[in-house]
Amino acid sequence: MTRTLPVARTAATTTLEVEDLVVEVLTEDGWATVVDGVSFSLGRGETLGIVGESGSGKSVTCLSIAGLMPPRQTRVRAGTLRLLGQDLTALDQRQMSDIRGPKIAMIFQEPMSSLNPAFTVGDQIAEVLRRHEGLSRKESKARAIELLDRVGVPNPARRFGQYPFEFSGGMRQRVMIAIALACTPDIIIADEPTTALDVTVQAQILELLREIQREHGMSVIFITHDLGVVADVCDRVLVMYAGQIVEGAPLDELFEDPQHPYMEGLLAAMPRMDQRTDALVSIPGHPPQVGAFPAGCRFHPRCAYVRPQCTDGAAPPLEQAGPTHTTRCLRHLELTLRGTT
Amino acid sequence: MTELLRTSGDTTVPDTVGHERRGGADVTGVEPLLDVKDLQVTFSPRRKMFRERVELRAVDGVSFQLFPGETVGLVGESGCGKSTTARGLMRLVEPSGGSVTLGGQELLGLPAGKMRKARKDIQMVFQDPYSSLDPSMLVLDSIAEPIDVHLDLDRAQTVERVGELLQRVGLPPEYMYRYPHEFSGGQRQRITIARAIAADPRILVLDEAVSALDVSTQNQVIGLLEDLSRDADLTYLFIAHDLSVVRHISDRVAVMYLGQIVEHGDVDRVFDAPAHPYTEALLSAVPLPSPKLQRSRERIVLAGDPPDPSRVPPGCRFHTRCKYVMDVCRTVVPLPTPTVGSGEVACHLHTSGPQLAGRSVRELATPHAVVAG
Numbered sequence: 001m002t003r004t005l006p007v008a009r010t011a012a013t014t015t016l017e018v019e020d021l022v023v024e025v026l027t028e029d030g031w032a033t034v035v036d037g038v039s040f041s042l043g044r045g046e047t048l049g050i051v052g053e054s055g056s057g058k059s060v061t062c063l064s065i066a067g068l069m070p071p072r073q074t075r076v077r078a079g080t081l082r083l084l085g086q087d088l089t090a091l092d093q094r095q096m097s098d099i100r101g102p103k104i105a106m107i108f109q110e111p112m113s114s115l116n117p118a119f120t121v122g123d124q125i126a127e128v129l130r131r132h133e134g135l136s137r138k139e140s141k142a143r144a145i146e147l148l149d150r151v152g153v154p155n156p157a158r159r160f161g162q163y164p165f166e167f168s169g170g171m172r173q174r175v176m177i178a179i180a181l182a183c184t185p186d187i188i189i190a191d192e193p194t195t196a197l198d199v200t201v202q203a204q205i206l207e208l209l210r211e212i213q214r215e216h217g218m219s220v221i222f223i224t225h226d227l228g229v230v231a232d233v234c235d236r237v238l239v240m241y242a243g244q245i246v247e248g249a250p251l252d253e254l255f256e257d258p259q260h261p262y263m264e265g266l267l268a269a270m271p272r273m274d275q276r277t278d279a280l281v282s283i284p285g286h287p288p289q290v291g292a293f294p295a296g297c298r299f300h301p302r303c304a305y306v307r308p309q310c311t312d313g314a315a316p317p318l319e320q321a322g323p324t325h326t327t328r329c330l331r332h333l334e335l336t337l338r339g340t341t
Numbered sequence: 342m343t344e345l346l347r348t349s350g351d352t353t354v355p356d357t358v359g360h361e362r363r364g365g366a367d368v369t370g371v372e373p374l375l376d377v378k379d380l381q382v383t384f385s386p387r388r389k390m391f392r393e394r395v396e397l398r399a400v401d402g403v404s405f406q407l408f409p410g411e412t413v414g415l416v417g418e419s420g421c422g423k424s425t426t427a428r429g430l431m432r433l434v435e436p437s438g439g440s441v442t443l444g445g446q447e448l449l450g451l452p453a454g455k456m457r458k459a460r461k462d463i464q465m466v467f468q469d470p471y472s473s474l475d476p477s478m479l480v481l482d483s484i485a486e487p488i489d490v491h492l493d494l495d496r497a498q499t500v501e502r503v504g505e506l507l508q509r510v511g512l513p514p515e516y517m518y519r520y521p522h523e524f525s526g527g528q529r530q531r532i533t534i535a536r537a538i539a540a541d542p543r544i545l546v547l548d549e550a551v552s553a554l555d556v557s558t559q560n561q562v563i564g565l566l567e568d569l570s571r572d573a574d575l576t577y578l579f580i581a582h583d584l585s586v587v588r589h590i591s592d593r594v595a596v597m598y599l600g601q602i603v604e605h606g607d608v609d610r611v612f613d614a615p616a617h618p619y620t621e622a623l624l625s626a627v628p629l630p631s632p633k634l635q636r637s638r639e640r641i642v643l644a645g646d647p648p649d650p651s652r653v654p655p656g657c658r659f660h661t662r663c664k665y666v667m668d669v670c671r672t673v674v675p676l677p678t679p680t681v682g683s684g685e686v687a688c689h690l691h692t693s694g695p696q697l698a699g700r701s702v703r704e705l706a707t708p709h710a711v712v713a714g
Contacts, residue, residue, distance in 0.1 A: 053555050053556070053557065054555055154645070168646050169419075170646060171646070198418040198419055198582060199418075199582070199584070199623065199626040199627050200418060200622060200623060200626045200642075200643045201418075201646070202626065202628075203625075203626040203628075203640065203642050203643075204642055204643070204644075206628075207640075207642055225555070225556065226628070227630035228585075228627065228628035228629055228630045228635070229628050230630070231628060231629060231630050231631055231632045231634075231635045232628035232635050251632050252632045252633065255630070255631060255632050265557075266556070267630065269556050269557055269560055270556065270585070270630045271560075271563075271583075271585040271586050271588065271589045272585055272588075272629070272630070273584045273585040273588055273612065273624065273627045273629065274612070274629055274634070276588070276589075276609060277589055279564070280560040280563055280564060280589060281560070282556075282557045282558075282560035282561050282564070283557045286525070286527075286557070286558075340630060340631045341631065341633070341634075
């Protein structure tokens, strides 16, 4: 497998460096690669978006960074993960759980299944504070109420003693953010945090995340399939397809001047709320199944610009298409792809 | 809100939006296929165990019409009553008041046997294709069920028809001998659409029918729905929370808030010149997939969650979250008035709000006016 070029750094200080990450899962036919040579760095205070269809490996990449992939069915085959200089792959489960909370926190799509229905919301925030910050019961309660207040939960003192089912979807997601924020982590990984929410609530949650990031200067990895959300919150974006990064660029450059046909297809497929579109374009076919990635460029069976050289051999390398722009398309120099304005 | 959703011809102001109807018939002078008047659906849950029941009007006086061949989008946040409206008019939940006329026949109060016959003309597709197909039934038997109920066909004819239906939704006929678990989400949704059109209905009620699908699959299913509406002259009530999809597929759109329609009109008019502050806020909350445009837009962030539907605010239901709220909004219920372009809006700004050159200043607002990059 060819070594991939790391995406150029845009921030002066690097919080996280991922190099050549390979993750495998156990399927009926043995081990299959789901993340294949992913490399990127995350700057301090930066919001990095990861986009792609379901099954592209975007969630697995992030779960692996947080050490949350189930150990017996998955394994990190290769690669290094450096968080503020510390190699995460060398850590055992117990050491990783000391990292999660103070260093890395996660927010998931479905706040109902990430909260424990049998404990009050307050207990679940206070527990994090007692475990990682060594606060007493009383201190942790006071701090938890402060946090609930900070994330915009009305009546925080009363809400502290309530159970998750007594909260609306948006309020539960605020609670999840309060838990993630409890130990002021260096990185927040947000995996489709607003996908299950109404647009008006989504706007509130995105605004809240932005404010918190400004206050604490933390880095955010934002996984989503909604290019509108990406345009709203991200500084830089990685596009994943079939376990690989196929394109990476600063936000505006990626949208205005995509260098990979997959990204062009994703942009064209988005129905626009502000425009009348006559026919919706869709990328033909489906993303490949894990364990059955095509030879050559993995996107070639669905690509409108396919040439014989795209269809066999190893996957094309990630090439520089500009100082801070990378693409895995063999034809990027000859193609002029259409972006949005 | 009786005359709600009647379009064209009933406003004196010229149509400034310049709309064209896609695939739909000219509605002027045409009888509506489905006429919903003042629909009420009431639930009475207990707020706490052993306490008195409270009355919750999930749908509180909704009126609209579906004309042959058109697609009407119904939008609003979760809990606004859009799905309950659909279930109410199908009588999957029993409405507590109002009237639903399908091709001239009143559906509310029909005895069960006659209601079953009437459902031949109006079928429903749900959001989750995983739970709307019986996992223990062959695709053939799932699709054959409405045929057995509504059409008088023998087994061989039924099998032939199921094969044709599968082809029409873009699947090979031999898939009828498979079980639902063998299919992807997009394929399952095609199967539920095949089942919905099996007995040649005139109306499909699509309740978040494409919401659970990836964008590529979603676009393919939308394309299928557009083809079917053109070829089979189907009429759609398209319920969705994704406003981009609604804009694409609908001819007209109605916006619901807390059990009522607050605004309706031709899709371009509602999206380009929303008349109700709630519609404006809803549209401004949808992030656009264009970084420059997104940065330049004015964002209206609504505070908090929608109010509890069992404790509806007095006056205008939206006044607790409205940035233009006036004194009159807190006490007087706004009535629907015609808007410039098409449709109606229920908002005091248009009748009691500030005026400029004889027109409500609200007409000047355009929330996502294009700022050239």
